[in-house]
Amino acid sequence: MKRLLSAIAILSTSATLAFGQVAEVMEDVNKVVDNTPDSIAKALMARPAPGTTRRANNPVLFLIGNSTMRNGTLGNGNNGQWGWGYFEHEYFDLNKISVENQALGGMSTRTYYNQLWPAVREALKPGDWVIISIGHNDGGPIDSGRARSVLKGTGRDSVEVTIKETGVKETVYTYGGYMRKYIEDCRAKGANPILMSLTPRNAYDEQGKIVRKPQGAWLEEVGREMNVPYVDLNEISGAKLDMYGKWKESYHFYKDNIHTSRFGARLNARSAAEGLAACDHQALAPLKAMMKPLTLPTVAVNREEGKPVVFFTGDSTVKNEDKDKDGMWGWASQAATVFNEKKITLANCAKAGRSTRTYMNEGRWDEVYNSLQPGDFVLIQFGHNDIGPIDDKKMRGVIPGTSDSTHVYRMKDSGNYELVYTFGWYLKKFIQDVREKGATPIIVSLTPRNEWKDGKIERRNDSYGKWYREVAEATGTELVDLHNITADFLDKKCGSKEKAMKYYKRDHTHTSLLGAKTNAKSVAKGLKANNSPLAKYLR
Numbered sequence: 283m284k285r286l287l288s289a290i291a292i293l294s295t296s297a298t299l300a301f302g303q304v305a306e307v308m309e310d311v312n313k314v315v316d317n318t319p320d321s322i323a324k325a326l327m328a329r330p331a332p333g334t335t336r337r338a339n340n341p342v343l344f345l346i347g348n349s350t351m352r353n354g355t356l357g358n359g360n361n362g363q364w365g366w367g368y369f370e371h372e373y374f375d376l377n378k379i380s381v382e383n384q385a386l387g388g389m390s391t392r393t394y395y396n397q398l399w400p401a402v403r404e405a406l407k408p409g410d411w412v413i414i415s416i417g418h419n420d421g422g423p424i425d426s427g428r429a430r431s432v433l434k435g436t437g438r439d440s441v442e443v444t445i446k447e448t449g450v451k452e453t454v455y456t457y458g459g460y461m462r463k464y465i466e467d468c469r470a471k472g473a474n475p476i477l478m479s480l481t482p483r484n485a486y487d488e489q490g491k492i493v494r495k496p497q498g499a500w501l502e503e504v505g506r507e508m509n510v511p512y513v514d515l516n517e518i519s520g521a522k523l524d525m526y527g528k529w530k531e532s533y534h535f536y537k538d539n540i541h542t543s544r545f546g547a548r549l550n551a552r553s554a555a556e557g558l559a560a561c562d563h564q565a566l567a568p569l570k571a572m573m574k575p576l577t578l579p580t581v582a583v584n585r586e587e588g589k590p591v592v593f594f595t596g597d598s599t600v601k602n603e604d605k606d607k608d609g610m611w612g613w614a615s616q617a618a619t620v621f622n623e624k625k626i627t628l629a630n631c632a633k634a635g636r637s638t639r640t641y642m643n644e645g646r647w648d649e650v651y652n653s654l655q656p657g658d659f660v661l662i663q664f665g666h667n668d669i670g671p672i673d674d675k676k677m678r679g680v681i682p683g684t685s686d687s688t689h690v691y692r693m694k695d696s697g698n699y700e701l702v703y704t705f706g707w708y709l710k711k712f713i714q715d716v717r718e719k720g721a722t723p724i725i726v727s728l729t730p731r732n733e734w735k736d737g738k739i740e741r742r743n744d745s746y747g748k749w750y751r752e753v754a755e756a757t758g759t760e761l762v763d764l765h766n767i768t769a770d771f772l773d774k775k776c777g778s779k780e781k782a783m784k785y786y787k788r789d790h791t792h793t794s795l796l797g798a799k800t801n802a803k804s805v806a807k808g809l810k811a812n813n814s815p816l817a818k819y820l821r
Contacts, residue, residue, distance in 0.1 A: 325355045325386060333405030335380040342380050343411040343569070344402055345370060346394065346464070348418055349387030350481040350550070353541055357383070359699040362690040363541040366481065366550035373555035378572040379411075390419040390430035391460045396452075399464070408472025411569055413554070414464050415478035415515060417457060417497040418540060424454060432457050436500045436507075457497060461504045474565060477501040478557070479516035481550050482523060484532065484539035492520040492531070511566050513557035519550050530714050533686075536701065543701055552576075579645060581653040583629045591627045592617075592816065593650050595641065595712070596663040598634035598792060599729040599801070610792040613729070613801035614661075619821075620806035626819040629653075637667040637678035638708030643700075647712065656720030659816050661805075662712050663764070665728035665746045666791060668705050680705045682745070684752045705746075709753045722815060725750055726808075727765035729801055730772065732790040734779045739769050762808035768801055 367383035436458025468475040479498035505512035534546030594614035604615040672679035684706025716723035733740040754761035776782040785797035
């Protein structure tokens, strides 16, 4: 009943509404409709009741913010937008502390303090932690509509207002004034406040850099004044986005210039954790002891001075069992037959059964990305597992084509939501990531299948072949057309499925040892024909 009454109270901020009735959708000062699409009451009750995630006598880390921290009615990404609070628990040892996302979309510093903070404050216990990162919605009318504006700056001035729609009288303080109230309330309960600047917007200044929000300077000032740890999330994430370039930066947002996609939410969650770990304020020592290591996953590769590394990425046609002479082999297992290992180091990072999407989602691409150094090469070959069901148990299908379009899908098995992109989009992401690190991307078309018609092996030049060519042209990336090089060889050498079987094992896709060696030779042939910078490392 308490949660129900709280929900009704929020719905009644601007007018008297029945429970479950949708408040009028209003565009805010940022030109964003930040109201939940069905019911604010439902959104409120989708959040955990404050303090209910506590385990035994463990502390709780409460997250206080708006839609950039917790997005959507249910906060689960079903609208294609995620807040960073959804992922922040991944950086903490949940056997020692629970992370409770108490943010809600549409809240300003002022409205959160008046409407949601009392319940959080009541749940606080000595030793708890509170991250306060809020302010995106602090503009607009001060006494009408959503009436969520605050006075700018950190002064101690205030103003008395009467909300036009309700007649309610209220004292409105500065941004810094509200922060002092949060801090004082935390300390009164024995909890530890942490001030954290806002997430960056998808907006650039005159120098072509991501705009930094003024609240950061205000928070830093209040933090010094009241001896509270301050983390500049805005700067940490903004610096990363500046480094990425506009295409990569843009897909960290979805639908508008404030709310983040899963990429953006994960970036901000990690930035928040990095900021906490790097902050030298002594008060943070106990919280740091409950954090997980922030070491980035990498590929185990033995680097030698003066030798670049070539990373092979892909599916089972690139890396398979690779051990039984009469078994299935991926062609990169035979890379040493065409590359000179005295000049270059080989790292086969492919994995059977993977598509571009699952290779990325499982963190395998991140391992390669984190391992790259200037001068390295990455061969990118996917396709056999990419076109198929998108929302089934394997969750590896992608949208056909090369546009930058995307769609939100609900996975049948887990019930989780995901933004899924096109085949070409994933390739373009990989390419951009490689170049960002000063390495050279090379896309490799997929191996041909042992399917024949009229004495010719199957070609997929009107689907994957077309998409590879489109991506190569759009990004200026080298394309090694393994698909057609090997297909030409098998047409000439075999002429039928039966005669080509010695190049395959068990089915029409996976290659024998001979087939793997043949595909490795095709890659080498393609590199030479392209006058590729990688060709100088061939035997």
